[in-house]
Amino acid sequence: MGQESGARDIGETGEEAAAFELARFFPYRLAVLAERVSQAVSQVYADRFDLGRAEWRVLAALAVNHRMAAKDVAPYSTLDKMQVSRAVARLEKAGWVRREDDPDDGRSQLLVLTRSGRALFDKVRPLVTAREDYLLEVLDAEERRVLDLVLTKVLARAEDLVRRG
Amino acid sequence: MGQESGARDIGETGEEAAAFELARFFPYRLAVLAERVSQAVSQVYADRFDLGRAEWRVLAALAVNHRMAAKDVAPYSTLDKMQVSRAVARLEKAGWVRREDDPDDGRSQLLVLTRSGRALFDKVRPLVTAREDYLLEVLDAEERRVLDLVLTKVLARAEDLVRRG
DNA sequence: TATTGTTATACTCTATAACTATA
DNA sequence: TATAGTTATAGAGTATAACAATA
Numbered sequence: 001m002g003q004e005s006g007a008r009d010i011g012e013t014g015e016e017a018a019a020f021e022l023a024r025f026f027p028y029r030l031a032v033l034a035e036r037v038s039q040a041v042s043q044v045y046a047d048r049f050d051l052g053r054a055e056w057r058v059l060a061a062l063a064v065n066h067r068m069a070a071k072d073v074a075p076y077s078t079l080d081k082m083q084v085s086r087a088v089a090r091l092e093k094a095g096w097v098r099r100e101d102d103p104d105d106g107r108s109q110l111l112v113l114t115r116s117g118r119a120l121f122d123k124v125r126p127l128v129t130a131r132e133d134y135l136l137e138v139l140d141a142e143e144r145r146v147l148d149l150v151l152t153k154v155l156a157r158a159e160d161l162v163r164r165g
Numbered sequence: 166m167g168q169e170s171g172a173r174d175i176g177e178t179g180e181e182a183a184a185f186e187l188a189r190f191f192p193y194r195l196a197v198l199a200e201r202v203s204q205a206v207s208q209v210y211a212d213r214f215d216l217g218r219a220e221w222r223v224l225a226a227l228a229v230n231h232r233m234a235a236k237d238v239a240p241y242s243t244l245d246k247m248q249v250s251r252a253v254a255r256l257e258k259a260g261w262v263r264r265e266d267d268p269d270d271g272r273s274q275l276l277v278l279t280r281s282g283r284a285l286f287d288k289v290r291p292l293v294t295a296r297e298d299y300l301l302e303v304l305d306a307e308e309r310r311v312l313d314l315v316l317t318k319v320l321a322r323a324e325d326l327v328r329r330g
Numbered sequence: 331t332a333t334t335g336t337t338a339t340a341c342t343c344t345a346t347a348a349c350t351a352t353a
Numbered sequence: 354t355a356t357a358g359t360t361a362t363a364g365a366g367t368a369t370a371a372c373a374a375t376a
Contacts, residue, residue, distance in 0.1 A: 019229055020225060020229060022229075025297065026202075026300065026301060027297060029320075030199045032243050034198070034200075036327060037191075037192050040192075057193070064185060064186060070335065078193075081336090085335060085336060085337090089336090102334095105333095107333065107374065108335085109334085125185055129190075132192060134322060135319050135322045136319070138318040142311075150304060150311070156303075157299060157300045157303055158205045161208070161296060161299065236357060245344090247358090247359080248343085248344085250358060270353075270356090271351075271352050272351065272352045
C-alpha cells in the first residue's frame with residue numbers, strides 16, 4: 001500500500017552502494033509527513049480563529065497548567081522565549097490570555113487564560129483531536145505502540161546529534 | 166524509556182475526557198521530531214557547504230536522475246516550482262548545476278549536475294546517510310517496518326485532510 | 331553577575347499571483 | 354488557452370543579540 005518496489009527496508013543499505021533515493025531517505029520522508037500533518041491540523045484553527053502554531057501551543061499549555069510563568073511555557077511547548085513572548089502578546093491582544101504579576105519574582109509574569117481563551121480552546125480542541133484521530137485511525141494498537149516508541153527513541157538520538165553539532 | 170507515566174497509548178482517548186497534553190499530541194510530537202531531525206541532518210551541509218534544504222533536495226534529485234526538467238524536479242522533491250527555481254538559481258551560481266535547452270520544448274530547461282556538483286553530492290551523501298543510520302540504529306527490524314508503514318499510511322491520511330480543507 | 335522577558339534586526343521560508351515565452 | 358519557468362511581494366517564522374528590570 002503506497003510502498004515503492006523493492007524489498008529494502010528504511011535505512012537499510014544494500015550490498016553494493018545503492019543509488020540514493022530521496023523517497024527512501026528517512027529525514028526527507030519525515031519532513032514531508034510533518035509538514036502535511038501540520039498543515040492538516042492547523043487548517044482547523046488558522047483561518048477560522050487566526051491562530052498560529054506557536055499561539056496554539058501556548059493556549060494548550062495554559063489550558064492544562066492553569067497559571068504558568070512564561071519561562072515555564074517555553075520548555076513545555078518547545079518554543080524559545082521570544083516565540084513565547086510574541087505569541088503571548090498576540091494572545092493577550094486578542095483577549096485570550098491575561099498576565100499577572102508573580103508575587104515571588106518581580107521579573108516573572110504569570111499567564112492565565114481568560115474566559116474567552118478557555119472557550120476558544122474548548123472549541124478548537126475537539127476539532128484538532130478529531131483530525132489526530134483520523135490520521136491515526138489507519139494504525140492498529142500494536143502499530144501505535146511502536147510509533148510512540150519510535151517518536152521517543154529517535155527524538156533522543158536527534159537531540160544527541162544536534163547537541164554534538 | 167523516556168515514556169510519560171500512565172498507560173494511555175498515542176491517540177487513545179480515556180474513559181472520561183482526559184486533559185489535553187501537548188506531550189501526547191501526535192502532530193506536536195511529530196513536528197518536534199521532524200524539526201530536530203532536520204536540524205541534525207542539515208548541520209552537516211548547511212555550514213560547511215552553504216546548502217539549504219531545498220538545494221540539497223534538488224542536488225539529490227539530479228544525482229539520481231542525471232538530466233531532469235525543472236518541472237519534474239518539483240514533484241520528485243516535494244518542492245513547488247518557485248522553490249525549485251530559486252534553488253536552481255543558487256546552485257547554478259555556485260557552479261554545481263548547469264542548464265541545457267530542452268530540444269523537445271522551448272519552454273523547458275534540462276538540469277544537470279556539473280562535475281563539481283557531483284563531487285559535492287558524493288562528499289555530502291555519506292555524511293548525511295551516516296546521520297540517518299545513527300538515528301535509526303536504535304530501532305530493530307520490526308520497529309523499522311512499522312515506521313516505514315506509518316510514514317506511508319499517515320501521509321496518505323494527512324494528504325486527504327489537506328485536500329478536503 | 332545571572333535571569334526574565336522585550337525589542338531590534340536580519341535572514342530564511344512560504345504563499346499568492348502576475349508575468350514571459352512558448353505550446 | 355494552457356504550461357514552464359521567473360519575478361515580485363507580503364507575511365510568517367527563525368536566530369542572534371542587545372536591552373531593561375529584577376534577582
